[in-house]
Amino acid sequence: MKTKLIICGLFCLLAATSVKAADNKVGINLYESGMIGAAKAFFLDNLKQQQEGVLQAETCYYLGECYLVLGLRDSAGIYYQKGIEFMPDYSYNRIGLVGLKLGKDVNGEELFKEVFTSKKDKKDAGVQLAIARAYLYAGNMTKAMEYVNQARELDAKSGLPYLVEGDILAVQGKVGEACAKYEMAAYFSPDCVGAYLKQARLYMSANRFLSLEKLDKAREESPEFCGIYCILGELYEMAGDSKAAADNYSKFIQSGYYDQDHLLRYAGILYFDKQYEKMLPVLQSVLKEKPEDLVAKRLYAYCLSKRENGEKCLEAIKHFIESTPEESQICQDYLCYAEQLTVKKEYNEAITYYKKALNADCKRQELLKDIADLFVKNRDLDSAVVYYQQYFDFEEKPAAEDLLKLGKCYYNLACQDSVPELQKEELIKADSLFKELSFQVPNSYVSYFWRARVSSMLDPETTKGLAKPYYEKVIEIGLVQPERYKRELIECYKYLGYYHYVIADAITTKNNGNPDLAKEEYGEAKSFFSKVLTLDAKDEVALKALESIKL
Template sequence: MKTRLIICGLFCLLTTTSLKATENKVGIDLYESGMIGAAKAFFLDNLKQQREGILQAETCYYLGECYWVSGFRDSAEMYYRKGIEFMPDYSYNRIGLVGLKLGKDVDGEELFKEAFTNKKDKKDAGVQLAIARAYLHAGNMVKAMEHVNQARGVDDEDGLPYLVEGDILSAQGKVGDACAKYEMAAYFSPDCVGACLKQARLYMSTNRSLAREKLDKAREVCPEFCGIYCMLGELHEMVGDSKAAADNYSKFIQSGHYDQDNLLRYAGILYFDKQYEKMLPVLQSVLKVQPESLVAKRLHVYCLAKREEGEKCLEAIKYFIESTPEECQICQDYLCYAEQLTLKKEYNEAITYYKKALCADCKRQELLKDIADLFVKNRDLDSAVVYYRQYFDFVKEPAAEDLLKLGKCYYNLACQDSVPELQKEELIKADSLFKELSVQVPNSYVSYFWRARVNSMLDPETTKGLAKPYYEKVIEIGSVQPERYKRELIESYKYLGYYHYVIADAITTKNNGNPDPAKEEYGEAKLFFSKVLMLDAKDEVALKALESIKL
């Protein structure tokens, strides 16, 4: 109780009136809505506050039901017996004990008769439905229906028999028939909020608009019922509306009627809504109660990562990876670790875990690009090229930034390569990628700048002027904002100055050292080197070039 109050205080979740509630209606509505964990939490809290025997007996009966449905037969039996102690004449707990003795094909009619404490029990619709539920839990659908019909015979305008019949049909996989019975339950008992919520639950995976319609109907009938907001949160979570999911699920949590599974789901919803500050104390609370919860530990690590708690997160995810069996690890676990290792610039280890993430989920082919990026940072360009190529095969139409990355890989490989044939092959591949980039973003200088560099290397003597049209294009685009593109403009002007100087020098040599026929080319060279000095008056290359041109 102390832990629950701490959590509720963190989120302003509980009010004094909810703590003092002594009636069981909310808990019964939660139970009838199929929200067993929340119902159990409600009844456990309420039992501590109740003093009236009838309410205590009723609470114990529903706790027994909740534990039985959850598979905890010993706990169910304990609460049924405790209920009998509180009020021996309350038949429901005796019915629960008989139910625990039933098997799928066991007829317990005589045992149930012995459980009756009042002659009127046989004709009590509620008692008959309790017996029906006992048979339902035991898997005996035929006997369950017999008692539903007996309950309906007592009051054919009561919606609850239709609710239980819907449960029986749902357990048999007859979804359409079950929804029809829940509709009848809501018709005869408009305040039967469980009928609407159970319909909504069945529709959530097949017809979400109809599920929303049923939840809205339930909200009209009982706007304060917390279970509605739980399911609205789940519905919005399913359709990817994380904000609406968080807003609605938080209203459910504010009721205080939740179990650890509800808290864990809430943490997940907060994670996807990027509410990491709220998420952390929720997870810490879950881990206090369930320290070995794999999901809670996983979400805790993810939360630390999103909060950018570097060293703390790296230690946590490392411990999680090392202490969790490999068969229990998922792609996102490896990915989280890889991302944290990348932030620490531990690229080799990061690459290892990115590869593990890809092996864990082969559909995540976009991770190929992340691996390639890390190989670039690790200066392993050959491996980077392999992974970029694999990524390109996956995406078919790579983005501009990816064309640039791979093009630069080939260019840098060419810069490192001493074998002329290989170098030329790498430069041609780079040029092809930069050409494709220029088609995608024709108004950007980037593709032309890199094509210029590539073609400059393909023409090392600068006699063919292969880079000339690309540097001219860089100047055309960059001269509009010279300060912004200063570096690129200087490089372009230097290349063009040198190109014209080489041409002029060739003409001079051809004319036996007479520079006069090359005056025009020398003039062009001076013009471009002068433009360099306009951007950087101390540029040594430009100053020396102008000094060497005497004309």
């Protein structure tokens, strides 16, 4: 029931907006901004509301233009013809029909002469620009520019000829020149928001700051124009700011003027902003119209895998993987599945799909670490070390957390190995990593604690006291918050107590069993074991040690 209400709320927005729609200003702004899908949605809806012939004819012309740009020439022709039926004297639709006939062997000039219904048309800059666009869409840039120049001669104060000229240059890949013409369009016609938005889109990849500046100017001129928030959403999406992307794109969607591609993009933005509840009805709407759309099906599986609980999470993405041809699967599909398998502690399968993800996108070298982590969970330390090392080869300066992980792997391998040479090699590698960790986080006890453990294994008889300076450093740091570091402090005190006991015992043995010369060392041992009892009064090791020290 809740989902139905969300869907209803989302798609009532269009109806609510339509009541206010009468003229075509918003739709024309969308069209001039290059937002063809949104413009088409506007004009389709607005046509239902209009009664005046001239407005209906204008709406049909722009619908024809939208369908032409979208490659739907038959639909374009239908609306141009319908516009002529609404108002035969409206020349723009006749221009549109001629535009559909343009080609290499067609004399467009003769055909265009026939469309003018009055002498005024020949002196109308807008009519000249309509012909320029017809040539532009037919791929004849030379003729398109001829009519842009004629329009400019007829209305030297309008920015629209510069807008169309910018479109011509943009199609030719002349981005800098196109932006300059859009700038001129905005100069002569400050209310031409399409000029700002087209600049913003062209600058989006190369200069986001400049793109944002153009959008801010558009917002100053037309703060309510929905197209601004669409491109703002895309800009923030590209910048990785999912919250700002979702906030702005939501404002665009709330206008009601969107197509299925916009909804699909919106769903993707909501996914990365973790708004799964809001995302689901959007995807359900898209799938209702396009049930076989691969991107929609993919996002739907992602959404369910995040939103549902228990087995449903895993089943959603599993179904998508199994029902989608392998050649159509992407890195993120495998990642989503691997993550859900990890949650279910199916580590072997998860590793398989992490590897598939890495194969699908070899640039995602950070996945090596995820694979290594899973091998640790699966208690396969040899494999874990291999993948951590591969990750370290990729990451020049590994994070402290990763140094600790690999160091612990080597330490635990050493604990398992019985071959002294191999064990020593692993301990030295572990110590090297913990040492590097101490440089990165010198105020943390962690590196010293693990170096102490490594040194203790390298000195199994505890006669050299290799771990002593590291345990002492842990105590220095840990005493600031003894309750928090209780476990670590107990281990430190036990080691130091035992170390001094070993020294004392050696002195006693050297002196024919006379403990008198070892009193100081026995005293140190008792002191440390007593400190253990201040943290845990029932510690059996400390109690037995104190009992064995008679002095």
